[in-house]
Amino acid sequence: MAELSLIDISKSFGGRQVLENVSFSVSDAEFVSIVGPSGSGKSTLFHLIGGLLEPDNGDIYLDDKRVNGKRGAISYMPQSPSLLPWRTVLENVMLGGEIIGDKNPSEAINMMAKAGLAGYEDAYPDQLSGGMKQRAAFIRSMLSPQPLMCLDEPFSALDEFTRLDMQQWLLSMWEEHRRSILFVTHNIEEALFLSDRVIVLSSGPALVKADYTIPFTRPRKESMVLSHDFLEWKKTIYQELRVMT
Amino acid sequence: MKQIKTGWRPVAAILLLLVTWEAAGRAADIPSWLLPTPSQIWLEAMAGWVDYKLHLFSTIKLTLIGFLLGSSIGITAAVCLHLLPKLRETVYPLMILSQNIPIIVLAPLLVIWFGFGILPKLIIITLVCFFPIAVATLDGFRQTSPELLHYLKMAGADKRQIFWKLEWPTALPALFSGLKISATYSVMGAVISEWLGAQRGIGVYMTLASSSFRTDRVFVAIFFIMVLCLLFFVIIITIEKRVIRWKKKGAEQHG
Numbered sequence A: 001m002a003e004l005s006l007i008d009i010s011k012s013f014g015g016r017q018v019l020e021n022v023s024f025s026v027s028d029a030e031f032v033s034i035v036g037p038s039g040s041g042k043s044t045l046f047h048l049i050g051g052l053l054e055p056d057n058g059d060i061y062l063d064d065k066r067v068n069g070k071r072g073a074i075s076y077m078p079q080s081p082s083l084l085p086w087r088t089v090l091e092n093v094m095l096g097g098e099i100i101g102d103k104n105p106s107e108a109i110n111m112m113a114k115a116g117l118a119g120y121e122d123a124y125p126d127q128l129s130g131g132m133k134q135r136a137a138f139i140r141s142m143l144s145p146q147p148l149m150c151l152d153e154p155f156s157a158l159d160e161f162t163r164l165d166m167q168q169w170l171l172s173m174w175e176e177h178r179r180s181i182l183f184v185t186h187n188i189e190e191a192l193f194l195s196d197r198v199i200v201l202s203s204g205p206a207l208v209k210a211d212y213t214i215p216f217t218r219p220r221k222e223s224m225v226l227s228h229d230f231l232e233w234k235k236t237i238y239q240e241l242r243v244m245t
Numbered sequence B: 001m002k003q004i005k006t007g008w009r010p011v012a013a014i015l016l017l018l019v020t021w022e023a024a025g026r027a028a029d030i031p032s033w034l035l036p037t038p039s040q041i042w043l044e045a046m047a048g049w050v051d052y053k054l055h056l057f058s059t060i061k062l063t064l065i066g067f068l069l070g071s072s073i074g075i076t077a078a079v080c081l082h083l084l085p086k087l088r089e090t091v092y093p094l095m096i097l098s099q100n101i102p103i104i105v106l107a108p109l110l111v112i113w114f115g116f117g118i119l120p121k122l123i124i125i126t127l128v129c130f131f132p133i134a135v136a137t138l139d140g141f142r143q144t145s146p147e148l149l150h151y152l153k154m155a156g157a158d159k160r161q162i163f164w165k166l167e168w169p170t171a172l173p174a175l176f177s178g179l180k181i182s183a184t185y186s187v188m189g190a191v192i193s194e195w196l197g198a199q200r201g202i203g204v205y206m207t208l209a210s211s212s213f214r215t216d217r218v219f220v221a222i223f224f225i226m227v228l229c230l231l232f233f234v235i236i237i238t239i240e241k242r243v244i245r246w247k248k249k250g251a252e253q254h255g
Helices: A044-050 A089-093 A096-099 A107-114 A132-142 A161-174 A188-194 A224-225 A228-244 B002-028 B038-047 B051-081 B085-098 B102-114 B118-142 B146-154 B159-195 B204-211 B215-243 B245-254
Strands: A004-012 A016-026 A031-035 A059-064 A075-077 A148-152 A180-183 A197-201 A206-215
Touching: A004 A044, A016 A059, A016 A180, A016 A206, A031 A161, A031 A188, A044 A148, A044 A180, A044 A188, A044 B146, A059 A107, A075 A132, A089 A096, A089 A107, A089 A132, A096 A132, A096 B159, A107 A132, A132 A148, A132 A161, A161 A188, A188 A228, A197 A228, A206 A228, A224 A228, B002 B038, B038 B051, B038 B215, B051 B085, B051 B118, B051 B159, B051 B204, B051 B215, B085 B118, B102 B118, B102 B159, B118 B159, B146 B159, B159 B204, B159 B215, B204 B215, B215 B245
Parallel strands: A031 A180, A031 A197, A075 A148, A148 A180
Antiparallel strands: A004 A016, A004 A059, A197 A206
């Protein structure tokens, strides 16, 4: 069970309003993406949910518990893989659980095999390719015991082909281990392809501009990206974003 | 193989220097109290072993104790200053100032204050060692990657976990560069401290030799100081390679 709800969150830095009355929720086992122009306060939003910052106004609830300013309540996957270079890949993927005090090597090895990282348990991150590092980072957050996963533009640094592979892979992993996911991206296609719901943020200050439920059935195929419906959706969201600029 | 291929150049340079020295010394007939030839130094090194081996062991012991003391104080100081930024601001200039006191001047004072025992000697070695280690380690802490720090914070790591899982491993390579510098400094520190008055030690042997114009013995002492420095250096590098294995493996991969 993991339900996240943000209620009327506002945050400003030095008089500059970054978030204004942002409210939305993520239901259990739901995949929600947030798209918005850069500088729209997406990272601030994550910092608030992760507890690094406290909102000026409003409340964040995770499973009916107020988690304002509370750290360690979510499992997190950053933009860069952020693997510790002095740890082997296995030690790295267990890090999330280790911090909370819940390490499970056999499950970690199992998960690594599913991610195509079998045989790399004792390798160091330097020896992995970009895509493999991101997969390791994803497994690390999957192995963390917190039920809600927050993914912060995890594929934005990858090349196009790797990115498509990774999206497909992410979906297959997620379908097997349903978790609640909050996914931040600035790529509309990525958001549409992956999510159950897409939330559009406006910039300066950020407010929830639109909240779309994406009707495509699962499991999703890559070919879907070229379908008429998909392009229509892309247009809708693109226009929503264009209006703001 | 690679090491042999590239290693011959410095060896050749040293040999050339020795040969030139030997030849020039013989040709110009320089008296040995002024500048002995390498062969004379070598003979003295062989013949005098019984005389100076106690001195040598005493210096090794002093250096080791001093180095261990100095580096532990250096590491502790670095950790404290890193964890308490206010303390760092306050003490850092003082630390740099302490390095500007000429040891050669300070040493006799320490003898006046603490006598001829081991204490003033240890203080000198500690003073010499502690600074490179503390500064290098502090710099190492500062190289902590903001991305990794951000991840650990988001994952819910507390201050202690951030220190042990992130900051300490980040600082280790820098810490080892500090240790390498200090290892050679500590030998110098030990010898200087022995000049001031000790029963035994390379420093004592050196003073005795130079005051009795046994220049060959002075060179023997210099030789052993160099060997000791090198030896410490190699030991630290060996430990470093065992502790920081990840760096090497990564480098190999990138070839």
